Amino acid sequence: MRGILATISPVYLWMVLFMVVPLGLILLISFLQRGVYGDVKFHFTLENYRALADPLYVQVFLTSVGIALGTTVSCLLLGYPFAYFVAGTEKKHHRLLLVLIIIPFWTNSLVRTYAWILLLRTEGLINTVLLQLGWIQEPLQMLYSYGAIFLGMTYTLFPFMILPLYSIIEKLDKSLLEASADLGATPLQTFLQVTLPLTLPGIVAGSLLVFIPSLGYFFIPDLMGGGKHMIIGNLIKNQFLASRNWPFGSAISIILILLTLLVVLAYLKLLGGDKDDMGVM
Amino acid sequence: MAEQANIIVQIRDLQKVYEDTIAVDHIDLDIMEGEFLTFLGSSGCGKTTTLRIIAGFEEPTGGKVLIGGKDVKDQPPHERNVNTVFQSYALFPHMNIEQNVGFGLKMKKMPKDRIRKKVEEALKLVRLEGYGHRRPNQLSGGQKQRVAIARAIVNEPRVLLLDEPLGALDMKLRKQMQVELKHLQRELDITFVYVTHDQEEALTMSDRIAIMNDGRIEQIGTAVEIYENPRTRFVADFIGETNLFSGTVLSQEEEGVYRVQTSNFTLPVLGEGLEVGETVSFTVRPERIFITQPDQPVDVVVEATFKEFIYIGSIIKSIVSLADGKEVTVTDQAGMEMRFQPGDSVKLRWQTSQSLVLRK
Numbered sequence: 001m002r003g004i005l006a007t008i009s010p011v012y013l014w015m016v017l018f019m020v021v022p023l024g025l026i027l028l029i030s031f032l033q034r035g036v037y038g039d040v041k042f043h044f045t046l047e048n049y050r051a052l053a054d055p056l057y058v059q060v061f062l063t064s065v066g067i068a069l070g071t072t073v074s075c076l077l078l079g080y081p082f083a084y085f086v087a088g089t090e091k092k093h094h095r096l097l098l099v100l101i102i103i104p105f106w107t108n109s110l111v112r113t114y115a116w117i118l119l120l121r122t123e124g125l126i127n128t129v130l131l132q133l134g135w136i137q138e139p140l141q142m143l144y145s146y147g148a149i150f151l152g153m154t155y156t157l158f159p160f161m162i163l164p165l166y167s168i169i170e171k172l173d174k175s176l177l178e179a180s181a182d183l184g185a186t187p188l189q190t191f192l193q194v195t196l197p198l199t200l201p202g203i204v205a206g207s208l209l210v211f212i213p214s215l216g217y218f219f220i221p222d223l224m225g226g227g228k229h230m231i232i233g234n235l236i237k238n239q240f241l242a243s244r245n246w247p248f249g250s251a252i253s254i255i256l257i258l259l260t261l262l263v264v265l266a267y268l269k270l271l272g273g274d275k276d277d278m279g280v281m
Numbered sequence: 282m283a284e285q286a287n288i289i290v291q292i293r294d295l296q297k298v299y300e301d302t303i304a305v306d307h308i309d310l311d312i313m314e315g316e317f318l319t320f321l322g323s324s325g326c327g328k329t330t331t332l333r334i335i336a337g338f339e340e341p342t343g344g345k346v347l348i349g350g351k352d353v354k355d356q357p358p359h360e361r362n363v364n365t366v367f368q369s370y371a372l373f374p375h376m377n378i379e380q381n382v383g384f385g386l387k388m389k390k391m392p393k394d395r396i397r398k399k400v401e402e403a404l405k406l407v408r409l410e411g412y413g414h415r416r417p418n419q420l421s422g423g424q425k426q427r428v429a430i431a432r433a434i435v436n437e438p439r440v441l442l443l444d445e446p447l448g449a450l451d452m453k454l455r456k457q458m459q460v461e462l463k464h465l466q467r468e469l470d471i472t473f474v475y476v477t478h479d480q481e482e483a484l485t486m487s488d489r490i491a492i493m494n495d496g497r498i499e500q501i502g503t504a505v506e507i508y509e510n511p512r513t514r515f516v517a518d519f520i521g522e523t524n525l526f527s528g529t530v531l532s533q534e535e536e537g538v539y540r541v542q543t544s545n546f547t548l549p550v551l552g553e554g555l556e557v558g559e560t561v562s563f564t565v566r567p568e569r570i571f572i573t574q575p576d577q578p579v580d581v582v583v584e585a586t587f588k589e590f591i592y593i594g595s596i597i598k599s600i601v602s603l604a605d606g607k608e609v610t611v612t613d614q615a616g617m618e619m620r621f622q623p624g625d626s627v628k629l630r631w632q633t634s635q636s637l638v639l640r641k
Contacts (some may be wrong), residue, residue: 178338179371181358183385183436193384197375 023257030250038244048251057235061255064231067146067221068214071153075161075210076203078154083165083202087172094170101162109156113223116152117143120224144226152224153214160209168202169195201271208267212260232256287314288350289439289472290335295344297330297496304330306496307344312440312474317466319475321483322493323519328476331493332442335474336365349439359388363440364433368448370425372417378404378428379413385436403435404428406465423454430465440472447482459485480520484508492516514639517564524570524609525639527562530555538633545603548581552638561638567612569635572599572627579630585609587621601627 030048033041051057086097104112119125122139130136142148172195180190196203218233227234232252239249290312297305305327312318320328333339335346337358345352353361364385372381379400386396404410407427417425426446433441446462447455463486466473477483483490484504491501492515500507500516511517518525528543530552539552541561550563571579572587584604591598599611599621609629621627 173369173371175367175369175371176373178336178358179365179367179373180384181338182336182363182365183432184359184388185384186359189388194373198373 026250026253029247030254032247034245034247038246040246045247048248049255051248052251052255057252060230060232060235061259063229064215064233065259067149067153067229067231068211070150071157071214072161072207072211074150074154075158076207079158079161079165079206080203083162083169086162086166087170094166098162098166101159105159110219112156113152113220116148116155117223120148120151143224144228146225146229148224149221149229152220153217156217156220157210157214160213161206164205164209165199165202168199168205172198204267204270208263211263215256215260288312289314289348290474291347291350292331292335293345293347295331295334295346296342297327297334297339298342303496305334305341308496308498310491310498310501312472314439314472315470316488317463317473317475317486319477319483319487319490320493321477321480321490321519323478326493327496328478328493329444332365332444332474332476335440336363336442337361362438363442364436364438366426366429366433366441366443366446368445370417370429372425372428372432374417377414377416378409378420381417381428382413382432382435384432389436399435400431403431406434406468407431422450423458426450426458430462434465434469434471438471440474441466443473443475445477446475447477447479455482462486484520492519494519510637511564512640514562514564517637517639521566522610522612523564523566525562525564526607526636527560530557530559530561532557539638541638544605545607546583548583548636549633550636550638551634555638563636563638565631565636567598567610568596569631570609570611571630572601572611572613572621574630577632580633581629581631581636583629585627585629587625587627588623590621601629 029040031044031046033043033045033047035041082101086094089097117124120142121127122141122143124143126142127136127139131139176194176198177190180194181187185193216233218231218237221227221229221231222234222237236249236252236256239245239252243249288311290310292308292310292312295305295308296303308327308331320331322328330339334341335348337353337356345354347353348361348363373384376384379397382400382403383396386399391399400413401410404413407430409424409427409431412420412424412428417428420428426449429446443462447458450458459482462473466486475483475486487504489501489503490507492499492507494515499519500512502510507516508520511520511523514525517523526543528541531540531542531547533539533555534549537551537553538549539555540547541550541563550561552561552563555561585601586603588600588602588608591600596612596614599613600608601611602608611629
């Protein structure tokens with residue numbers, strides 16, 4: 001007994017120190033009041049949560065979920081065909097293609113985001129080239145828009161979609177696709193009836209891996225959106241750093257965590273359920 | 282045996298070349314309606330490739346396939362009225378058995394209640410009534426194989442292609458399924474094109490067997506024809522066990538009978554169009570050679586030295602050697618007295634009709 005305790009206690013110690021304590025602190029602070037000078041006053045209140053019901057903040061949550069969903073969908077739409085393509089090439093090319101996807105991510109994501117800014121801004125590379133070619137008369141306003149935010153988020157989170165998709169598509173038994181065609185299914189029917197249901201776990205896993213971080217990202221909306229588009233990530237950041245309203249920032253964080261948990265629970269339920277009733281007929 | 286003379290599949294000058302190997306080398310073949318035809322050969326002989334070309338999974342490099350008189354060059358698999366039973370079963374893991382079997386009918390947009398009825402009939406045919414709501418992973422290998430067969434035949438294809446469908450089953454189940462498949466084929470009157478490397482399987486089930494080697498058909502015929510009248514050295518050696526000899530043609534004795542000199546003896550053999558002086562090989566099956574005096578008259582008597590008995594259950598194998606040391610195998614029913622000792626002089630006897638000259 002003592003031996004087992006000794007073995008697992010470092011794990012518990014780690015979890016307690018770096019998970020339970022900080023989370024507990026956030027939870028605690030979310031029920032406290034902000035002091036006049038940005039300190040935290042030990043005075044229990046639900047005001048922070050009540051304030052979140054303000055349509056302004058509801059809008060921020062909706063925008064955030066919208067951006068996260070949009071990012072997930074665009075990662076999926078780009079990632080699925082790509083993963084399918086990689087899995088369909090000769091085996092020896094797989095590793096190379098995946099490494100090519102991953103290499104940019106060895107660079108710091110902040111640096112990569114600045115690189116996008118250099119490309120997209122009004123006097124950036126793309127506008128300069130298009131102006132020189134005479135295809136446009138005035139520089140295009142590409143930065144500081146939802147489009148730019150989507151682009152930056154999709155670019156950053158793309159590998160998280162590709163890897164789970166690739167690993168499940170690659171394992172898909174090709175004879176099932178042949179059997180489907182043999183039984184009279186057109187390529188589209190085969191895709192909808194066989195490929196898609198069998199690769200669904202990869203789609204869900206990849207979507208989750210993209211959706212969750214994109215809810216919390218704040219520097220991409222800040223940099224590429226020009227700070228004009230308030231989403232949860234930068235709302236929290238602002239509460240802690242700019243407004244020095246730790247209790248309110250903590251309350252938003254708790255809500256964000258709960259939102260994420262909900263998504264994860266939905267995912268687990270989906271995976272647990274597919275054993276019996278994922279039938280297509 | 283199917284007696285219809287209608288040709289259902291015509292294979293004309295079919296070739297398939299991969300980067301550096303020739304998988305199918307100019308095959309011509311007519312498959313008759315309602316027959317059970319087997320492509321038999323060792324791995325890499327082109328039998329599976331030929332089957333996959335008929336199914337539409339592979340495009341031929343040259344030549345063509347006609348199904349029901351129609352060139353299927355531009356027909357993808359889903360437009361061909363043939364169905365395949367895959368070696369790996371290829372059942373859809375996310376569907377239950379009923380959905381698996383009904384998949385082809387659903388693709389044809391058949392009404393749901395008709396699908397249910399036909400699926401039920403098909404499952405009954407393969408003796409899996411009541412399994413409709415199970416998942417493939419809840420079935421044994423033999424049951425999965427039956428589902429795969431039901432899923433194919435429920436579509437009433439004109440031709441059913443089977444790619445080593447029993448390969449993954451154990452010996453006993455395989456033998457049982459061989460008989461079942463043969464009965465099923467007779468009952469349904471569908472053309473079966475079967476691929477296997479197991480000669481016993483081929484001999485058991487087929488109306489005709491096409492023996493393949495190096496992408497070519499060496500010989501095609503009924504089990505009896507192939508066994509009794511192998512035309513090439515490969516076929517004689519591949520099907521069953523045999524004794525192969527080579528020798529030089531001395532003279533023609535009569536129509537279809539030549540006298541051949543081997544390094545040990547001269548004897549009459551059956552052959553056609555041979556030239557005097559030509560080197561030929563010929564075969565004599567071990568069970569057609571007698572060591573003791575048989576009841577029937579024999580034409581050939583050869584001196585040999587007895588070496589050993591090998592007892593293998595229902596038969597006994599005797600190994601004897603000729604004057605130059607060449608070993609000859611003789612088989613006999615078990616129960617024969619083991620009266621010889623190693624080193625004994627014995628006489629081998631057979632009828633002329635049992636030594637056949639082979640091509641190549």
